[in-house]
Amino acid sequence: DAGVTQSPTHLIKTRGQQVTLRCSPKSGHDTVSWYQQALGQGPQFIFQYYEEEERQRGNFPDRFSGHQFPNYSSELNVNALLLGDSALYLCASSLGGGSEQFFGPGTRLTVL
Amino acid sequence: AQKVTQAQTEISVVEKEDVTLDCVYETRDTTYYLFWYKQPPSGELVFLIRRNSFDEQNEISGRYSWNFQKSTSSFNFTITASQVVDSAVYFCALSEGNYGQNFVFGPGTRLSVLP
Numbered sequence: 117d118a119g120v121t122q123s124p125t126h127l128i129k130t131r132g133q134q135v136t137l138r139c140s141p142k143s144g145h146d147t148v149s150w151y152q153q154a155l156g157q158g159p160q161f162i163f164q165y166y167e168e169e170e171r172q173r174g175n176f177p178d179r180f181s182g183h184q185f186p187n188y189s190s191e192l193n194v195n196a197l198l199l200g201d202s203a204l205y206l207c208a209s210s211l212g213g214g215s216e217q218f219f220g221p222g223t224r225l226t227v228l
Numbered sequence: 229a230q231k232v233t234q235a236q237t238e239i240s241v242v243e244k245e246d247v248t249l250d251c252v253y254e255t256r257d258t259t260y261y262l263f264w265y266k267q268p269p270s271g272e273l274v275f276l277i278r279r280n281s282f283d284e285q286n287e288i289s290g291r292y293s294w295n296f297q298k299s300t301s302s303f304n305f306t307i308t309a310s311q312v313v314d315s316a317v318y319f320c321a322l323s324e325g326n327y328g329q330n331f332v333f334g335p336g337t338r339l340s341v342l343p
Contacts, residue, residue: 158319158333219273
């Protein structure tokens with residue numbers, strides 16, 4: 117039973133570029149959440165997707181957008197990258213709400 | 229707004245010592261969930277436990293135990309007879325409502341277990 121997978125593992129971009137990160141949830145899970153974890157800090161909630169809709173959103177600008185596909189996989193898009201967007205981006209899946217979230221290994225994004 | 233505080237930034241103990249990681253939370257919801265996650269150097273967050281706001285029963289799992297006290301809004305985590313493999317960053321987290329809304333992590337506590 118595969119857990120949560122994310123791609124790519126690492127990514128290097130320059131300021132102003134756009135990036136797309138991908139996440140496949142754990143088998144049987146229907147909810148995907150995205151988090152940004154800056155170095156030395158706890159993960160910050162970006163948004164959560166359920167039934168292909170954004171169910172809730174954290175305090176992130178519109179440059180951060182997402183999508184969930186019918187197979188429950190998800191993408192995180194970040195436009196007009198800033199140096200401050202450099203972080204570990206974590207995807208978590210769960211079955212509905214309130215249940216424990218299982219995290220993927222993350223994508224390390226570096227913006228130069 | 230909800231908030232999770234982990235006052236201990238870093239803790240160092242010698243192997244076989246017991247160690248307690250503190251977590252204090254703030255929420256206005258009556259229905260909420262509390263979590264502990266472990267983040268080893270590899271970076272992947274590992275789920276340890278979930279408690280809901282209506283279940284204050286303490287829990288023990290092997291060397292791990294959790295003490296949930298609503299009266300003090302605390303959800304502390306104790307590792308008994310610590311081992312070097314316990315070295316990691318530990319995060320306490322809170323989600324509100326029936327659908328796990330507003331998932332908030334604390335800043336984490338870095339635990340170093342020395343041989």
